[in-house]
Each structure stands twice: as structure tokens, then as C-alpha cells.
Amino acid sequence: MKSLFSCLFILLSFICIDTFTLFAQPAPEPCGPLPNERQIKWYNDEIIAFFHFGINTFENNVNEGDGRAGTFIFNPTALDCRQWTGTLKSAGIPAGILVAKHADGFCNWPSAYTDYCVKNSPWRNGKGNLVKEYAEACRADSIGMGLYLGPHDRHEHLSPLYTKQRYEDYYANQLTELLTDYGPVYEIWWDGAGADELTISMYTRWYNIVRRLQPECVIFGTRNSYCFADVRWVGNESGIAGNPCWSTINPESIRDENDNRITLNHGEVNGSAYIPAESDVSIRPSWFYHSYEDKDVKTVKQLWDIYCNSVGHNSVMLLNFAPDRRGLVPAQDSINAAGLRKMIDDTFGNNLLTGASVKSLHQRGKQYAPKNLIDNLSKTYYASKDSNMTDSIVFDLKSPVTFDCLMLQEVIQLGHRTTRWSVDYSVDGKKWEKIPETENLQSIGHKWIVRFDPLKAKKVRLCILDGKACPALHTFGIYKQAILP
Known part of the structure; x- marks a missing residue:
């Protein structure tokens, strides 16, 4: 019985530690020169x-x-x-x-x-x-x-x-x-x-x-x-x-x-x-x-x-x-x-990812959830764990949408972090294709916009491929460009 209690104690300790990791992670450390x-x-x-x-x-x-x-x-x-x-x-x-x-x-x-x-x-x-x-x-x-x-x-x-x-x-x-x-x-x-x-x-x-x-x-x-x-x-x-x-x-x-x-x-x-x-x-x-x-x-x-x-x-x-x-x-x-x-x-004004379910590989904690990327709030953002300079964030829409533009923002207060990224899309959630115009993208900073011929997708995947520190991303969105006058 004593052995059983010991095992339960150890298990609960791990759960508490993991829960603490999930809910109470500190903010990422700044990287390199920072804006005033x-x-x-x-x-x-x-x-x-x-x-x-x-x-x-x-x-x-x-x-x-x-x-x-x-x-x-x-x-x-x-x-x-x-x-x-x-x-x-x-x-x-x-x-x-x-x-x-x-x-x-x-x-x-x-x-x-x-x-x-x-x-x-x-x-x-x-x-x-x-x-x-x-x-x-x-x-x-x-x-x-x-x-x-x-x-x-x-x-x-x-x-x-x-x-x-x-x-x-x-x-x-x-x-x-x-x-x-x-x-x-x-x-x-x-x-x-x-x-x-x-x-x-x-x-x-x-x-x-x-x-x-x-x-x-x-x-x-x-x-x-x-x-x-x-x-x-x-x-x-x-x-x-x-x-x-x-x-x-x-x-x-x-x-x-x-x-x-x-x-x-x-x-x-x-x-x-x-x-x-x-x-x-x-x-x-x-x-x-x-x-x-x-x-x-x-x-x-x-x-x-x-x-x-x-x-x-x-x-x-x-x-x-x-x-x-x-x-x-x-x-x-x-x-x-x-x-x-x-x-x-x-x-x-219309982020087509609004309402999508979002999952990432290396979420830092509840405060830095991937859902923050589409919540349209100025003070929230997504971040990975310190040990992960790469990441994959998947947005699953309820039904396919047509889009021809995307926008990504980094948390500039924390400096340039990501140095290579791209975006994939999938019609059925099984077969993925890269948006060609996102091949070999490097900087993000305050705002990065990419335009392309219209695509249809039910899932979109933001791929963080390299960096100087863990990603800290403010907003990601896909959009349909308005009709020019």
C-alpha cells in the first residue's frame, strides 16, 4: 500500500509539474536589438x-x-x-x-x-x-x-x-x-x-x-x-x-x-x-x-x-x-x-481563419496558445517553448475557403526571432501543398504580406523552419483581396 501511495505521489507530481509548465510559462526572453x-x-x-x-x-x-x-x-x-x-x-x-x-x-x-x-x-x-x-x-x-x-x-x-x-x-x-x-x-x-x-x-x-x-x-x-x-x-x-x-x-x-x-x-x-x-x-x-x-x-x-x-x-x-x-x-x-x-x-477586415481550430507542436503554455494568432487582440500572442526554434501550427477550418493573400506578424518587442518560414495548404487535410510564393521566406517583423493566385483550402499550416530563438507570433491570417475600384 505504501508503495502504491508513493507511485501515486510521483504521478501527481509529474502531472502538477506538467500542468505548471502548461499554464505558467514565463514570457520568452528578448532576442537581439529591440525597438524603442x-x-x-x-x-x-x-x-x-x-x-x-x-x-x-x-x-x-x-x-x-x-x-x-x-x-x-x-x-x-x-x-x-x-x-x-x-x-x-x-x-x-x-x-x-x-x-x-x-x-x-x-x-x-x-x-x-x-x-x-x-x-x-x-x-x-x-x-x-x-x-x-x-x-x-x-x-x-x-x-x-x-x-x-x-x-x-x-x-x-x-x-x-x-x-x-x-x-x-x-x-x-x-x-x-x-x-x-x-x-x-x-x-x-x-x-x-x-x-x-x-x-x-x-x-x-x-x-x-x-x-x-x-x-x-x-x-x-x-x-x-x-x-x-x-x-x-x-x-x-x-x-x-x-x-x-x-x-x-x-x-x-x-x-x-x-x-x-x-x-x-x-x-x-x-x-x-x-x-x-x-x-x-x-x-x-x-x-x-x-x-x-x-x-x-x-x-x-x-x-x-x-x-x-x-x-x-x-x-x-x-x-x-x-x-x-x-x-x-x-x-x-x-x-x-x-x-x-x-x-x-x-x-x-475579414480574417478567414476566424473560428478555425488551431493546434501546434510546441505550445509554450496556456497563456501563449495558438488560438491567440486569430483572436484579433493586441496584447496576446503565440509562443513556442524555449528549446524549439521550429514549429508547425495547423488551422482547421469548418469548410473550405478561397483566399489569395496571407499576413503574419511577429512580436517585435521581443526582437527578430524567426529566420525562415513558409505556408502549406490542404483541401482534404491529407495531401499538403506549399504556397509557392512562401518558399524561402525569411524575415517577419511587424508585418509580412504575401499575395498569390486564388487557392482553396480547408486546412492551412504555418511552418516555422528556422530561427535565432523560439517563435513569438502576434497574428496570422488568410484573406481574399477586396475588389479594386
């Missing part, structure tokens, strides 16, 4: 707007002014920044970056440090302040207000008094103006065009100004400012992130962006710093408005393709709008941007 809070919010916003508007708008066929245009040509006749932010609201874009000063050096605010600005233009009788009007419109419509302050300044270079030290002071003063006088700044954009002579020492000073005055501000960096950047250039102006596209890079190795476009586009799986890619693209062929491009506004289909290859490639889409000489976003540009938002919502 600014980067997490930036990722969740998914699409940001650019507004290129300035003295270039009033020159003919100019996108890169030489700093010689007279201030008298800047005179929008109906400028309305609420119309700009209204465009963003209808497109579901939560933040926008105004070009406060492009490389031509003309300032869209009455800077105390130069005459080459709006105070010497006829607009608003020299009393106008575009940055102020834009900031007020953003506040009124709850839009994050970002600013592009071009580090390179061709107008200042024209001065016989120009030196790097004088310009470092000049830029520091203007940066302080913009970060002090207009409220919270969502993102500051440091373009790399023409900025070859700007040193790490100069950026160190400017970085400290940003962090002191706007600690929550995201910094877009290039060239010698990558070591201070929250986000990086994607390596092209087409809005296309690479496959793979890792959020990590080795910033100390990137000096010449033209020689490092592939690295910027794909990132580096073992990069030393978490600096994800921001994919910039204009809704028109040019960055500034030209009337002859009215027929060339990107269609909803083109924007959808860009979204799936930027946001859907672990990046953020930076979509440029070019207000015209009236100071208004052209109607077709606004309509097409709103069409993109409808396409996104109509497609990803």
Missing part, C-alpha cells in the same frame, strides 16, 4: 504622409532648387492646411511630415536666422507661417506633425561667408526654432541628398537638440546620422522594401548610401542596431507639384502594390502628396489615397 517605444508606435501607424510644398512648387519643372529663386514667386492663392489633414483623415493616415526647408534653403516659416523665407514673400503680405498653419491643422485633426528640415542648404552655400561651423550653428538654431515653437513633433527627417560634408560631430550636436526638446520624436537618419536614427532610408524612392527586410543593420558600416542600397533595402539579420526601413514614394512621379503630371497620379492598384511591398515587407510606407500652386492637395490624389485605405480595410 518611438519605433513601436511608428510601426503601428503603418502609413505616414509627406507634404512637399515650397518655393520649388512655383518654379517650372523643378524638384531640386538651386537656392537662387526669388522669394517673390512664393504666393499660394488658397492655401488650406486643414484640406491637407482632411486628406490624411479620409485616407486613414495618422501622421504627416511637412517639408519645412528643402535643399534649396527656402524656409516655410519666418525664421529669425535668414531672409530666405516666407517673411519676404507676398504670401499673407509677408506675415504668413506655413509651419504654424500646418501644426494647427494637425492638432485640430489629431494628426501627428512631422517636419523635414533638409540638412543640405544650397542657398546658404551661396554666401561668401559660408563655413561648415557657421552652417552647423545656423542649422542648430533653425532646428531649435522648429522643435520649440510648434508643439509636439512626430518625426524629424534628415535627408541624405547633398549632405556629404556633414559630419558625425555636427549630427551629434543636432541629435542632442532633438532629444532635449522633443524626446518622443522619431529621427529619420541617413549617411553620418545613422548612428542617431530611429528609422532608415529603404534604399530607393519607389516605396519597395526588400525580401527579406530586417529591422536591424550595422550603422557604422554605412557611409555611402549609393554603395549600400542593397543593405538598406534588406537590412542585416545580425545587425547591431534596430533601425527599421521607411519606404518613401510619391503619389505622383515628382516630389513637388507639376500640372503636367495630373494624368500620372498613382492608381489605387499601384498604391495597393506599394503598400503590400512596404508595410507588407516589415517597413512603413511614406506617401508623398504635392500640394499645387493654390496650396491644395489635388482632388484625384486625395481620392486615390482614400481608395487605398478602403482596400486595406476591406481586405484585412
Whole structure:
């Protein structure tokens, strides 16, 4: 009898241990470089707007002014920044970056440090302040207000008094103006065009100004400012992130962006710093408005393709709008941007895996159940046991469905973990076939989208094939793409 009780005690002990393992597993340990809070919010916003508007708008066929245009040509006749932010609201874009000063050096605010600005233009009788009007419109419509302050300044270079030290002071003063006088700044954009002579020492000073005055501000960096950047250039102006596209890079190795476009586009799986890619693209062929491009506004289909290859490639889409000489976003540009938002919502608003039964090989514990992948909750996720860097998760639907798109999200707060994955499907639950477009996929990150010809399946299998740590996955879904307008 004593022996029997001993056996029962041992058995119950194992059951308790196994139950504890199932129900009370700690969270997975983070892996590699991790995002900061600014980067997490930036990722969740998914699409940001650019507004290129300035003295270039009033020159003919100019996108890169030489700093010689007279201030008298800047005179929008109906400028309305609420119309700009209204465009963003209808497109579901939560933040926008105004070009406060492009490389031509003309300032869209009455800077105390130069005459080459709006105070010497006829607009608003020299009393106008575009940055102020834009900031007020953003506040009124709850839009994050970002600013592009071009580090390179061709107008200042024209001065016989120009030196790097004088310009470092000049830029520091203007940066302080913009970060002090207009409220919270969502993102500051440091373009790399023409900025070859700007040193790490100069950026160190400017970085400290940003962090002191706007600690929550995201910094877009290039060239010698990558070591201070929250986000990086994607390596092209087409809005296309690479496959793979890792959020990590080795910033100390990137000096010449033209020689490092592939690295910027794909990132580096073992990069030393978490600096994800921001994919910039204009809704028109040019960055500034030209009337002859009215027929060339990107269609909803083109924007959808860009979204799936930027946001859907672990990046953020930076979509440029070019207000015209009236100071208004052209109607077709606004309509097409709103069409993109409808396409996104109509497609990803219906996860066809909702209601499926889900099983995995290596569930970490009840808190990290595979069902979390389809529960549509922001704080839950699926994770495997620490010892398992591979896994197989099967979704069993009640009846076959037709789909042509899938989306997978990693828990980015825990770093890049999975490094190879694919997806299989089955009509009868016995014979499995791989979705060809998922062959050899590597990165996941914030969001990865794959599109393909329509398939019909009753079961879908997510295969985690390799990784640096156990998988930690936020959401998985299959979808039918909405009908394009």
C-alpha cells in the first residue's frame, strides 16, 4: 500500500509539474536589438504622409532648387492646411511630415536666422507661417506633425561667408526654432541628398537638440546620422522594401548610401542596431507639384502594390502628396489615397481563419496558445517553448475557403526571432501543398504580406523552419483581396 501511495505521489507530481509548465510559462526572453517605444508606435501607424510644398512648387519643372529663386514667386492663392489633414483623415493616415526647408534653403516659416523665407514673400503680405498653419491643422485633426528640415542648404552655400561651423550653428538654431515653437513633433527627417560634408560631430550636436526638446520624436537618419536614427532610408524612392527586410543593420558600416542600397533595402539579420526601413514614394512621379503630371497620379492598384511591398515587407510606407500652386492637395490624389485605405480595410477586415481550430507542436503554455494568432487582440500572442526554434501550427477550418493573400506578424518587442518560414495548404487535410510564393521566406517583423493566385483550402499550416530563438507570433491570417475600384 505504501508503495502504491508513493507511485501515486510521483504521478501527481509529474502531472502538477506538467500542468505548471502548461499554464505558467514565463514570457520568452528578448532576442537581439529591440525597438524603442518611438519605433513601436511608428510601426503601428503603418502609413505616414509627406507634404512637399515650397518655393520649388512655383518654379517650372523643378524638384531640386538651386537656392537662387526669388522669394517673390512664393504666393499660394488658397492655401488650406486643414484640406491637407482632411486628406490624411479620409485616407486613414495618422501622421504627416511637412517639408519645412528643402535643399534649396527656402524656409516655410519666418525664421529669425535668414531672409530666405516666407517673411519676404507676398504670401499673407509677408506675415504668413506655413509651419504654424500646418501644426494647427494637425492638432485640430489629431494628426501627428512631422517636419523635414533638409540638412543640405544650397542657398546658404551661396554666401561668401559660408563655413561648415557657421552652417552647423545656423542649422542648430533653425532646428531649435522648429522643435520649440510648434508643439509636439512626430518625426524629424534628415535627408541624405547633398549632405556629404556633414559630419558625425555636427549630427551629434543636432541629435542632442532633438532629444532635449522633443524626446518622443522619431529621427529619420541617413549617411553620418545613422548612428542617431530611429528609422532608415529603404534604399530607393519607389516605396519597395526588400525580401527579406530586417529591422536591424550595422550603422557604422554605412557611409555611402549609393554603395549600400542593397543593405538598406534588406537590412542585416545580425545587425547591431534596430533601425527599421521607411519606404518613401510619391503619389505622383515628382516630389513637388507639376500640372503636367495630373494624368500620372498613382492608381489605387499601384498604391495597393506599394503598400503590400512596404508595410507588407516589415517597413512603413511614406506617401508623398504635392500640394499645387493654390496650396491644395489635388482632388484625384486625395481620392486615390482614400481608395487605398478602403482596400486595406476591406481586405484585412475579414480574417478567414476566424473560428478555425488551431493546434501546434510546441505550445509554450496556456497563456501563449495558438488560438491567440486569430483572436484579433493586441496584447496576446503565440509562443513556442524555449528549446524549439521550429514549429508547425495547423488551422482547421469548418469548410473550405478561397483566399489569395496571407499576413503574419511577429512580436517585435521581443526582437527578430524567426529566420525562415513558409505556408502549406490542404483541401482534404491529407495531401499538403506549399504556397509557392512562401518558399524561402525569411524575415517577419511587424508585418509580412504575401499575395498569390486564388487557392482553396480547408486546412492551412504555418511552418516555422528556422530561427535565432523560439517563435513569438502576434497574428496570422488568410484573406481574399477586396475588389479594386
